Amino acid sequence: MKPIDRRQFLGRSAAVLGAGAIGLGVGAEVASGATNAAPDSAETAELALADELAAHSDFEGYHQAGILTPRQANAAFVALDAIVPTQGELVEGLKELSYRAAGLTQGGAVAEIEIDDPPPDSGLLGGYNAPDGLTVTIAFGSTLFDSRYGLAAARPAGLTAMPAFEKDGLEPDRCHGDVMLSICADHRDTVVHTMRELLRTTAGVLTPRWRVDGFQSAKRGPTPHSSTRNLFGFRDGTANPDPTDAKLMDQLVWVKPGAGDPRWTAGGTYQVVRTIRMHVEFWDRVGMFEQTNMIGRDRVTGAPLGGAHEFEDPRYDLDPKGKRIPLSAHIRLANPRTPETEDQRILRRPYNYDRGLDEAGNLDQGLLFVAFNQDIARQFETVQKRLEEEEMADYITPVGGGYYFAPRAAAGPGDWVGSGLFA
Numbered sequence: 001m002k003p004i005d006r007r008q009f010l011g012r013s014a015a016v017l018g019a020g021a022i023g024l025g026v027g028a029e030v031a032s033g034a035t036n037a038a039p040d041s042a043e044t045a046e047l048a049l050a051d052e053l054a055a056h057s058d059f060e061g062y063h064q065a066g067i068l069t070p071r072q073a074n075a076a077f078v079a080l081d082a083i084v085p086t087q088g089e090l091v092e093g094l095k096e097l098s099y100r101a102a103g104l105t106q107g108g109a110v111a112e113i114e115i116d117d118p119p120p121d122s123g124l125l126g127g128y129n130a131p132d133g134l135t136v137t138i139a140f141g142s143t144l145f146d147s148r149y150g151l152a153a154a155r156p157a158g159l160t161a162m163p164a165f166e167k168d169g170l171e172p173d174r175c176h177g178d179v180m181l182s183i184c185a186d187h188r189d190t191v192v193h194t195m196r197e198l199l200r201t202t203a204g205v206l207t208p209r210w211r212v213d214g215f216q217s218a219k220r221g222p223t224p225h226s227s228t229r230n231l232f233g234f235r236d237g238t239a240n241p242d243p244t245d246a247k248l249m250d251q252l253v254w255v256k257p258g259a260g261d262p263r264w265t266a267g268g269t270y271q272v273v274r275t276i277r278m279h280v281e282f283w284d285r286v287g288m289f290e291q292t293n294m295i296g297r298d299r300v301t302g303a304p305l306g307g308a309h310e311f312e313d314p315r316y317d318l319d320p321k322g323k324r325i326p327l328s329a330h331i332r333l334a335n336p337r338t339p340e341t342e343d344q345r346i347l348r349r350p351y352n353y354d355r356g357l358d359e360a361g362n363l364d365q366g367l368l369f370v371a372f373n374q375d376i377a378r379q380f381e382t383v384q385k386r387l388e389e390e391e392m393a394d395y396i397t398p399v400g401g402g403y404y405f406a407p408r409a410a411a412g413p414g415d416w417v418g419s420g421l422f423a
């Protein structure tokens, strides 16, 4: 993400300030040049806004944003089903989805057309849709490749419906979906606005199936690099593969041409989403020693047991019998760190969720586990099956989610996410 130029932001904002009259714009976001200089006090306020809301990620390029992008604070994951009868109508809907998402992620002034028409934007963010670090990642579920749209032959080789694993308690209306939208931004209102705009854009073509909202805990140090915590109180994200290592991402995340998948899948990745309920009332009754042994890390520092620093190597080679870090610890089963398991690593991008109370008055909290990988069978499923042996499994229940394929990004203006599938 990069901050946009402050003067550019001020220019756009000043244009918005001067464009209160009806009938100026034509689209939902309009490019603009500065007309009136903002008064000093407004300028000061705009500068503060520019700092807080100005981060943006490119929507166009080779890989979609929202995969390697550092996690923003807020998210919504929305699964949708296609309801149109023909491929042509589906294509039109996906194009509109992509164009609107592109506009929202880049930011722009909100236009108004006619006073009697519904405004082209809900206006939740005011007169200027600041980018606010927004990413919209679009992915397709295996059902999109059934018999309805003639896409069966184009199905990515590794894309199946997410199976129920041994300890899952999957609820059918919280699983799968033809399209998955991962909407992530620095602030909650941007996520809500984006979701509303995208659902409005695709109404009549895609209908919502399920949705889960997520949040990141605040960064509380001790260093700027310290990982934030999940709802069991442990740091989450410590041992993720480095997303800035392009060679590693080519080995673990991106689908390569000629790897058994159809050609349109090149540059894309498989996305796994799992809504995992965490039984926090039970967890909070477990002794600290047992909690840390289940995870394999110190709860406060995040260091591997026996270590002092969050990012140090757990050195399983020096602890073959699991005296320091039990063999059943989550981190040890998830990644045994042997040469044989190197290519099974996944890129995690999880969020916490908090959905109020269940019918019995228990907290409905958990982890929205999101991971990207090149090959679901080789990576996610292998790890998931190893984790069936972990003790933490008694304190969590996966209740929903799905497998999806996130294709390469829109290449440039006019292109859209998924165009290769229909080429």
Ligand code: HEM
Pocket (backbone or CB within 6 Å): 230, 232, 234, 235, 236, 237, 238, 239, 240, 274, 276, 277, 278, 295, 297, 330, 331, 332, 334, 335, 346, 366, 367, 369, 380, 383, 384, 387, 396
């Ligand atoms: C509610 C469920 C889960 C909780 C509370 C949880 C918690 C954690 C914690 C605290 C860590 C250590 C810090 C870190 O490296 O990020 C971790 C690491 C990890 N988790 Fe999970 N996790 C959950 C589910 C899963 C699932 C479903 C998978 C994959 C199938 C998974 C795979 C991993 C991996 C690969 C690591 C890194 C291990 C390493 O490289 O050392 N986790 N998890």
